[in-house]
Structure formats: C-alpha cells, structure tokens
Amino acid sequence: MSAPYSLYLYKHCPFCTKARMIFGLKNIPYEQRILLNDDVDGPVRMVGRKVVPILEEDGTFMPESMDIVTHIDGIGAPVLTGETRSEIADWLQKAGKPLYRLFLPRAASAPLPEFATTSARAGFIQRKEPSVGSFSALLVDGTPELAELNVLLKELAGLIRASDAVNGALSTDDIHLFAHLHSLSLIRGVVYPPEVEAYRQTLSKRSRVELFDDIAV
Ligand SMILES: N[C@@H](CCC(=O)N[C@@H](CS)C(=O)NCC(=O)O)C(=O)O
Secondary structure, eight states: OOOSEEEEEOTTOHHHHHHHHHHHHHTOOOEEEEOOTTOOHHHHHHHSSSOSOEEEETTEEEEOHHHHHHHHHTSSSOSOOSOOOHHHHHHHHHHHHHHHHHHHHHHHHSOOGGGOSHHHHHHHHHHHHHHHSOHHHHHHOOHHHHHHHHHHHHHHHTTOOBTTBTTSSOOHHHHHHHHHHHHHTTSTTOOOOHHHHHHHHHHHHHHTOOOSGGGOO
C-alpha cells in the first residue's frame, strides 16, 4: 500500500525542507512528489496558487509549511514540545539576507529535479534574480556575504544547547534553523564550528533530509 501522505515540493525550497523534516522526526512514511519549477497548473489545481510545499492526504490538499508541520506533529505524541528562544529568531533574521544572496544563484545552477527542463531553470532565474541582483556576479564575488555568514556561524555555535535540539528539546526553532542550515549547505567555503557541524549532521539524520554538501558550489 502506498503512503497516505504525499508532499509536493522542490528540493531547494526551504519551506519544503520544513515540511519534509516533520515526517522524518516523527518516523511517518510519505511520498515525495517533486514538481517542475515552472509547473503552474499542478499547484493551482491543488491549492489555487503556484506554491509548494503542498501536503496531499485522503484527496485533500494543504499548503503552508508550518501548518503542515503542526498537522503532522499532531499525529500521536508531538515531538516539537520544547520552548522557542528569541535569540534563535534573531539569528535567523540576521543570516537570511547574506544566505539567500549566495543560495539563490547556486540553486539556479544546481542539478536538482525541479530544474530538469530548460524552461523550469530559466523561469526560476527570471523570477528570483531581481530579488538579489546578478546571479553570475554573486557566484564570483560573494566573499563579503560568505565572511558575514562565517561570523554568524560562530555566534550560532554559542546558542546551540544540544546537538539534537538547539534549545535542548526539539521545537519549531529546530525546524526553522535546520531549514537555513540546509540551504547553507549548498554554499562552498562555509566554515562550520564543531557545535554547528554536529547539530546539522544530527538533524539531517533525524529528519532524513540530506544536506547539499556533495553538490556545494
Ligand atoms: N508561506 C509559505 C511559503 C512557501 C513558498 O514561498 N514557497 C516557494 C518556494 S521556496 C514558492 O512556492 N514560491 C512560488 C514560486 O516558486 O513560484 C510556506 O511557509 O509554505
């Protein structure tokens, strides 16, 4: 029998990472359905707009990553029971800009299934490039952002209380933080302090979301 849950997603999408994580953390089987990045009709048919992730369950469709996380965590005993900390939200906020300036150009050229056709890749570049500036320039000249991220990672090391949960017990902070670190793993030259390295490897294993280290550029 096939899994009762299907998740429509793109592999590079941080919101999709959040939705994927909860299935791994809960040990609940699900089917990943990777959409082409320029597939508009599919998502529109399911939820009325072009967006992922989308959860399909018993013929109904649910968008919004954190709604999916809450819904799946509500099956049986919840796992995201820990407190959240404003320091983590602040860190995520600070890291977001340099992260996405380096991440988007790399995602645009990565060997990912959502970009399996030329038009899917071209459409991504066309839509996303205006938000951060020339992708080709950022690929050769992202040093200030990289330096900024490496400083921020040292700060993050001091905020990690345990390698399996940033605040000591799993919480939504782990969902948001690992999604950032997952995107970060596509960027070569990032220096992970030991606490951050242990954390991202542990969360990757527990959530069953592989890091991009092997295809980092
Ligand atoms: N609030 C939504 C945001 C989802 C979102 O922005 N997904 C992006 C992909 S990372 C998307 O589908 N954007 C539309 C597009 O790529 O055309 C959530 O948390 O699930």
